[in-house]
Amino acid sequence: MSELIFQDFGVGYSPGSVAVSGVSMRITGGSVTAVIGPNGSGKSTLLKGILSFPGVHTRGSVTLDSLDIHSMNRSERAGRIAYLPQSPPVPAGLTAIETVLLGRFPHRSAWSRDSLEDVKIALDALEMVGATHLADKFTDEISGGENRLVNLAAVLSQKTEVILLDEPGSSLDYGHAVQLWKLLADLAERGMIILATTHRIEMSGNAFDKVLLLSEGKSLAFGEPEDVFLSGDLLSRVYKTPMEVRRSSPDGSWIVFPGVSV
Amino acid sequence: MKRTLAILILLACTGIVVSLATGPLGWNAPGQVIMYLRLPRILLAITAGASLAVSGCVLQAVLRNPLATPYTLGISAGAGVTAGFIILSGISLPIFLVYLSGTAGALAASTLTWFLAGRGQRDHSGLILAGVTVNLLGASVLLLIEYMSPASRLVEIIRWMMGDLAVSGYRRVLFLLPFLVAGMVPALLKTGTLNQFLTGTEMAESRGVNTVRERFLLLIAAAVLAGGAVGAVGPIGFVGLIVPHTMRRLAGGDYRRLLPLSALGGAVLMLWADIFSRVVISPAELPIGVILSLLGGPFFLYLLIKKPRL
Structure with missing residues (x-):
């Protein structure tokens, strides 16, 4: 471990x-x-x-x-640690699947084509974040939340x-945010x-x-x-600010009450 | 992508044939005219067009700016100042040194831009600001040179700034060739890295790209390509802007496809612009820079209105 x-x-x-x-x-x-x-x-x-x-x-x-x-060295680190910034630029002119495939960069040479294995990993990553339907859409034509999912898939495809x-x-909306933390x-x-x-x-x-x-x-x-x-x-x-944090029942999720005196 | 490639190859082939036949007597021109005037002109158009287009394509990724062109780094201004100075001084230099002086000015301006952008990480916005500054400085110095020039020299400077593909023999092509190879090879080998720049410095770093070093190397490649082209044909604008955007629209933004297609697209655009410049007021010629500026202006407007993909 x-x-x-x-x-x-x-x-x-x-x-x-x-x-x-x-x-x-x-x-x-x-x-x-x-x-x-x-x-x-x-x-x-x-x-x-x-x-x-x-x-x-x-x-x-x-x-x-x-x-x-x-x-x-950078490549060794990139092979072991992936990173998702707060608001990365949208890689315009690329489709979602092409964007996810960028995450495979540490595992291949700078000019080589994507292998079938790379494509499979990228598609799996998109499926994990529930964004398979976005695969062929251009990233500059989808919403900010959808781009967040695509970038997360790119991070997952880095396999670190x-x-x-x-x-x-x-x-992300409530549903996707909850889904993301579960993931x-x-x-x-x-x-x-x-x-x-x-x-x-x-x-x-x-x-x-x-x-x-x-x-x-x-x-x-x-x-x-x-x-x-x-x-x-x-x-x-x-x-x-006064705030209270409690566990909910039955699943133990944390709930925050900002502005509430303890 | 295959269809775009096929169309470009077709346009390139027909362009070469048409260009060979363009001029007095068409195909019936003496063999020497075709061999030593028209063929080298075609080769110069192809190599300069490919150089300028690839240079713009690289800069748009590295500087993360859709309006970046080879001249964003101050290349045009640098070349203009050295060329203007040589023309004003009336120094008689060997032809190779005349070309080289334009290239040297372009590369010097790029270097100045790099250093003005700061000692730190030199991010894209710092480089663009520095490039704009160098361009303004160069334009001011050039204006001063023009103001001090006698009328005959002034015409010569202005004519040089408009770009020129008229050649006799292969000297200019041979001059440009090493710059083409020195810039194009690293650019083609780093298409994957260019893709990483699209997602920003932080993501590129986290995926193992040494962004400071790679940005520097790619800027050198872009400056060498544009500097060589400017030395050989003058500061012809817009090729580096129009071609990458058009190719991106047609074939997507993956630099592994985009860069080679831009090279081909630049060659085709320059080839046909040159044909146009020779026939539109035949037998006289319009400067190719004028033709491309006339195309480039409306295209710039299109970019502003459509907010295209980077």
């Missing part, structure tokens, strides 16, 4: 700056971790730091199965053991590591096993959802 370990991990946008700091956690395969926190708390920056994007400076370490992620998602449910939970059950930022805890139902709470770039809490959500008025203080 894969293991992702953060040790005093920090990220900044210049050598001296600090946008995220003090992230220490251990995530094992087969789990979904939700990264939550107010706007500007550093959720997206954390994901960019993990992948060491250009212009991002990191400190501390992140290891995947004892291998420092930042010492892996770790998936980082930045607000995966944004621009993430299913993927985790197959041994994958899922790390997803979210503002909408209630949309994820009970899909996540761990929660990382960030505020103003600092890691405030990491642990079981109960430990973070039910830890006094921590969330109310972080979000600067």
